[in-house]
Amino acid sequence: MTTASETDVDVIIVGAGLSGVGAAHHVRKALPGGRLAVLEARERIGGTWDLFRYPGVRCDSDMQSLSYRFNQWTRSDSIVSGATIRDYIEQTAVADGTDEQIRFSHRVTRVEFDTATTTWTVTARHHDQTVVLTSRFLYLCTGYYSYEAGHTPDIPGLDDFDGPVVHPQQWPDDLDHTGKRVVVIGSGATAITLVPALTEKAEHVVMLQRSPTYVMAFPRHDDLAEKIARRIGARRSAVLTRWKNVLIDTVLYQMCQRWPRYMRSVIRKENAAQLPADFDLEKHFTPKYDPWDQRMCLAPDGDIFSVLADGTASIVTDTIERVSAHAVETRSGDTIDADIVVTATGLQMLAFGGIGIAVDGREVAPSDTLSYKGMMLSGVPNLVFTIGYTNASWTLKADLVGEHFGRMLAHMRTHGHDQFVPVRPDSVDERPLLDCEANYIVRSIDTFPRAGSRSPWQLGMSYYHDVITLRHRRVADPAMRFTGPEDRRRAGARDRADAVR
Known part of the structure; x- marks a missing residue:
């Protein structure tokens, strides 16, 4: 699909938490011998489960459904500690060989896509240095909240308290x-x-x-x-x-x-x-x-x-x-x-880790886009992201997104395509991406991509529906535009002919 002289790697994954390690597995399966880089802002694997270290930290989801489909939890413990979850993620990465592809302390700050070359340019900070990488595809596994700080409301007199105040x-x-x-x-x-x-x-x-x-x-x-x-x-x-x-x-x-x-x-x-x-x-x-x-x-x-x-x-x-x-x-x-x-007053939501996104020099505000199948953005080529369920285990959706992306790569390889982009319909009613009344979501949901009122622009919250849609239904549909070098050559020829006329 690409050559070493064209881009540094085939796929860049941002984040080495639960989603990122799972995404790497699916990418490696879909692109045997492909070149992959995982950029992680922290110094360890784990994401959320490395960040949170307060007493008793755990997940509300059972491990049987929180674990990856390709590496299922075989113990009978259902609710386990955050440290156990982090260890499971790390063990999965090591067994897969994903750990060798992770570049730690690489905080991605900006990503730019060039349609003419079908290339993502990804800029990251590594300690005091700026690092730039290029890839064909970008896979954002950044979660949906800020890792820098949680939400603390204005509490009168909190600064007057003599003891420790801890988030x-x-x-x-x-x-x-x-x-x-x-x-x-x-x-x-x-x-x-x-x-x-x-x-x-x-x-x-x-x-x-x-x-x-x-x-x-x-x-x-x-x-x-x-x-x-x-x-x-x-x-x-x-x-x-x-x-x-x-x-x-x-x-x-x-x-x-x-x-x-x-x-x-x-x-x-x-x-x-x-x-x-x-x-x-x-x-x-x-x-x-x-x-x-x-x-x-x-x-x-x-x-x-x-x-x-x-x-x-x-x-x-x-x-x-x-x-x-x-x-x-x-x-x-x-x-x-x-x-x-x-x-313990909640999270501060942050779309795509606050990464700046641009396409052909045009800045893309996530809130101006529609979410396609809950995993891509309208008008943004060759980009996939993971947002899990609010009513079930996060990994159930993350696995399906990875599988579907793998199917898309196979479809593109078969038909000679190297670019995909969801195309927003002329008319569709907009909805909040996450239909949940939790305060931390309500506070910031307007900064996130929007959902549509009809398929495939909805972020579904039904695992069974998504199994059918993402794992079994056809990849190609009217809302998705696939193109290859020959398509762009013909389009360029038409544009030149129109200019002459």
């Missing part, structure tokens, strides 16, 4: 919370994770939330998977367990969408069974929104309920009036004594 995204290695009174501000997945973990050493932990979140218990260990593995072997069991978990997640999500009142009562009963009879469930665990309008939080073995029940942690649902030197004061007049304040 989970920048958790200090030397922070000792032994015997301390800790206030965790927030109610999302990070807060639900932190509170039980901090109680192991802290004197007491308070989760201070402005509004509640839906939380459901989930087993850390899949006993059924272990039983099946003893009968048919770990690898075949992993396949069945993966599909079982995907099915459970899909059914749960669909039930929440179709029968929200019923599912609200189911969740409420499940929570009540794990908490004291006098616990104010309505106030602390019953959100105003319907289940799965925002992402559901999972509590491994119900750990958040256990620490609330035994008194090592407590929960306060109120608005912060101000923070003083040694306490947090609420609008209702309560004073919560604190030695450490943790602002």
Whole structure:
């Protein structure tokens, strides 16, 4: 498809986290002997799972569905630590040989495509040097939030607090919370994770939330998977367990969408069974929104309920009036004594890692583009990106994107093409790319690509639908324009003839 004299490599992947390592596998499979470079801003493999190091860090998704389809998780542990996830990603990269293609401490700052030469020029910073590489294809695996800092709202008096104020995204290695009174501000997945973990050493932990979140218990260990593995072997069991978990997640999500009142009562009963009879469930665990309008939080073995029940942690649902030197004061007049304040107040979204994008000298604002199949941008040639599901494991979508890109490369090789570009239709209604009401998404979604009101311009949230669309349906469709050298030669000839006339 290309020669060494034309570009430095065939494909540049940006990011060596869960998506990037998976993308590298699919690229290597689709281009045997092809030249690949993975540019990673950090100094280790892992992405999110190298960045977050706060106590108890884990994923809300089970490992059976979070693992790669080509390297499935064969253990019966379902919910594992962030460090275990990072190790799994690294082990996958080493087994694949991807680790040898990664260039660490390479922060990509700008990418420019030239249509005449079908070439991406990628500029990165490596320590104090500027590095420039060229490739035919660009594969962005940057996630959708800023690695530099999380979101911290304006909290009155926070600067007056005498103790440490910590955001989970920048958790200090030397922070000792032994015997301390800790206030965790927030109610999302990070807060639900932190509170039980901090109680192991802290004197007491308070989760201070402005509004509640839906939380459901989930087993850390899949006993059924272990039983099946003893009968048919770990690898075949992993396949069945993966599909079982995907099915459970899909059914749960669909039930929440179709029968929200019923599912609200189911969740409420499940929570009540794990908490004291006098616990104010309505106030602390019953959100105003319907289940799965925002992402559901999972509590491994119900750990958040256990620490609330035994008194090592407590929960306060109120608005912060101000923070003083040694306490947090609420609008209702309560004073919560604190030695450490943790602002588990969410992520700061960032489209494509803040990388500047240009095509033929024209700057491309992601918000001016439409997302094609949730993996490409209208008007931007030879670029693929990964954004996973908000209602299921991220890797399920990442794997499908990698497979589909591989199919596109095969199609182009067969037909003599070297360039693809999604072409935006004349009329299509625009939608937010992520249809989720989580605060961190709502705050910044307007800076991201838009979705369309009809296929293939929608970012679907159904794994089963995407399996059919991305793995099995034809690659070519009216919205995708493939071209090769001969096509451009004929187009150039027509343009010259028109100029003469």
